[in-house]
Amino acid sequence: PLELKVVTASGDVITNTGKPNPFSSEHKPQPEDTSDNAKSLSLLLTFGKFTFLCCGDLTWNVEAKLMTPNNPLGSIEMFMVTHHGLPVSNNPVLVKAIEPHVAVMCNGPTKGGHADTQRTLRQVKSLEALYQLHRNVELKPEDQTPVEFIANLEPTAECKGEFIKASIAPGGETYSVQIGSDGDPRQFHTR
Numbered sequence: 001p002l003e004l005k006v007v008t009a010s011g012d013v014i015t016n017t018g019k020p021n022p023f024s025s026e027h028k029p030q031p032e033d034t035s036d037n038a039k040s041l042s043l044l045l046t047f048g049k050f051t052f053l054c055c056g057d058l059t060w061n062v063e064a065k066l067m068t069p070n071n072p073l074g075s076i077e078m079f080m081v082t083h084h085g086l087p088v089s090n091n092p093v094l095v096k097a098i099e100p101h102v103a104v105m106c107n108g109p110t111k112g113g114h115a116d117t118q119r120t121l122r123q124v125k126s127l128e129a130l131y132q133l134h135r136n137v138e139l140k141p142e143d144q145t146p147v148e149f150i151a152n153l154e155p156t157a158e159c160k161g162e163f164i165k166a167s168i169a170p171g172g173e174t175y176s177v178q179i180g181s182d183g184d185p186r187q188f189h190t191r
Contacts, residue, residue, distance in 0.1 A: 001047075001048075002045075002046070002047050003045070003046040003047075004043055004044075004045050004046075005043065005044045005045075005046070006041065006042070006043060007042045007043065007044050007053075007055075007066065007072070007073065008040065008041065008042035008055065008058055008062060008066055009039070009041050009042075010039045011038055011039045011062060013062065013065050013066040014066070014072055015072065016066070016067075016068070016069065016070045016072055017070055017072050018070045018071045018072040018073070018074065019070060019071055019074075020069060020070055020071070021067050021068055021069060021070055021071040021093065021097045022097070023067075023092055023093050023096045023097050024067075024068040024069050024093060026091075026092045026093055026096070027064040027068060027091060027092075027093045029060075029061055029064070030059075030060045030061055030088065032061065033059040033060070033061065033062075033088070035059075036057075037056075037057040037058065037059045037083065037088075037089075038058070038059045038061070038062050040055060040056035040057045040058040040059075040062075041056055042054065042055035042056060042058050042066070043055075044073060044076075046172075047168055047172045048168075048170070048171040048172025048173065048190075049077075049171065049172040049173055049190040050077050050078070050168050050172030050173075050175055050190050051074075051075075051076045051077045051078070052076070052077065052078045052079075052080070052166075053073065053076045053078075053079050053080065053098060053100075054080040055080070055082045055083075055089075055094075056082070056083070057082065057083040057084075057089065058082055058083065058089060059083070059088050059089050060088055060089060060090075060091045061091075063082070063089065063090075063091040063093060063094040064091055064093050064094070066094065067091075067093045067094045067097050068093055071097045071098070073097075073098055074098075075098060075099040075100075075126070075191065076098040076099065076100050076101075077100070077101050077102065077175070077188075077190055077191065078100060078101065078102045078103070078104065078166060078175070079095070079098060079100035079102070079103045079104070080103075080104055080106070081103050081104065081105035081106070081107075081117065081121070081130075082094075083112070084105070084106060084107045084108065084111055084112025084113070085105040085107045085112035085113040085114055085117040085118070085132075086111075086112050086114055086117065087114045087116040087117055089117075090116075090117045090120055090121075092120050092123070095120050095121065095124060096120070096123060096124055099124065099125075099126040100124060100126065100127055101126055101127065101128050101129075101188060101190075101191060102127070102128060102129045102130075102131070102166075102177060102188060103121055103124075103127060103129075103130045103131070104130075104131045104133075104164055104166070104177070105117075105130065105131065105132045105133065105145075106133045107132055107133055107134055107136060108133070108134050108156070109134045109135065109136065109137045109152075109154075109155050109156050109159070110136070110137060110138060110156075112136070113132055113134070113136035113139065113144060114136075115139055115143050118139070118143055118144055118145075126191075128188065129149060129177065129186065129188075130145040130149060131145065131149045131150075131151070131164050131177060131179070132144060132145050132149060132150045132151070133150075133151050133152060133163075133164060134150065134151070134152045134159070135147070135150045135152065135153045135154075137155055149179075150179075151163060151164050151179045151180065162179055162180040162183075163179075163180060164177065164178075164179055165177070165178050165179075165180075167185070172190055173189065173190050174187060174188065174189050174190060175187075175188050175190065176188070
């Protein structure tokens with residue numbers, strides 16, 4: 001069955017139940033965000049065994065509010081990196097605790113894909129693949145995911161507009177991720 005659960009909305013979060021979050025102590029509060037980003041809608045999609053978390057532009061302190069002291073989400077199979085990969089989001093308290101198997105970052109050539117977010121993602125032991133929509137032209141190659149996981153390597157003017165596509169098998173036991181319509185799908189087994 002397919003289930004879509006709202007986990008944050010209007011700055012509110014679901015009840016903080018679940019196992020203790022071992023990364024709670026890593027939260028370093030940032031200045032309060034009074035923008036609409038802190039009120040982002042966050043969705044947890046479950047399809048059979050497959051889980052996908054998308055937190056929109058949810059910001060750092062609300063991510064901590066959701067994930068401390070307990071982890072109400074458990075482990076997630078695929079994570080849509082929050083807020084284009086900006087450092088105002090992607091609190092290690094959330095990113096490390098959900099233990100994503102695959103992450104997809106919808107960044108631009110000069111927006112998002114920040115080095116701090118890249119470092120946090122590299123610290124996730126369960127992460128098998130990080131896909132980026134664009135190469136961040138302001139970062140060195142070693143500070144972002146390998147080129148085979150980047151959909152668009154060109155700067156904005158030459159961008160071909162390649163996409164990243166995920167396909168989930170019936171029952172959610174496996175899924176694939178590919179870049180563009182001609183890309184080779186990479187298979188993953190749901191944990």
